[in-house]
Amino acid sequence: MDGTRGVVAVVVAADSPTGRVATAIDDLTAHLPAAGQQSSCSVCSARSWPCPLFHDAAHRVIAAGLRLADLVPVDLHPRLWPPAATQQPRWFSEETSNG
Numbered sequence: 001m002d003g004t005r006g007v008v009a010v011v012v013a014a015d016s017p018t019g020r021v022a023t024a025i026d027d028l029t030a031h032l033p034a035a036g037q038q039s040s041c042s043v044c045s046a047r048s049w050p051c052p053l054f055h056d057a058a059h060r061v062i063a064a065g066l067r068l069a070d071l072v073p074v075d076l077h078p079r080l081w082p083p084a085a086t087q088q089p090r091w092f093s094e095e096t097s098n099g
């Protein structure tokens, strides 16, 4: 087992919210850690995760109105949204950015 995550291809309308950020979703998925290695990006192997390229892709996904949590494997959610976090990371506060 090399820990590589499985992926699926989905067909969506190009002018749908998801279709408009398909490249960002590809980038986001490419920069997920390998299964069982939640602390390092599988592409930017020397960097800790979330890596800058994941951040960038996540920003684009959130800006398009999509839910980041729906695109990230559940085992990685605690890393992005720590249960004991007393302060919210700026870029994950999807609920509060409805301005």
Ligand SMILES: [Zn+2]
Binding pocket: 031, 041, 042, 043, 044, 047, 051, 052, 053, 054
């Ligand atoms: Zn990366």
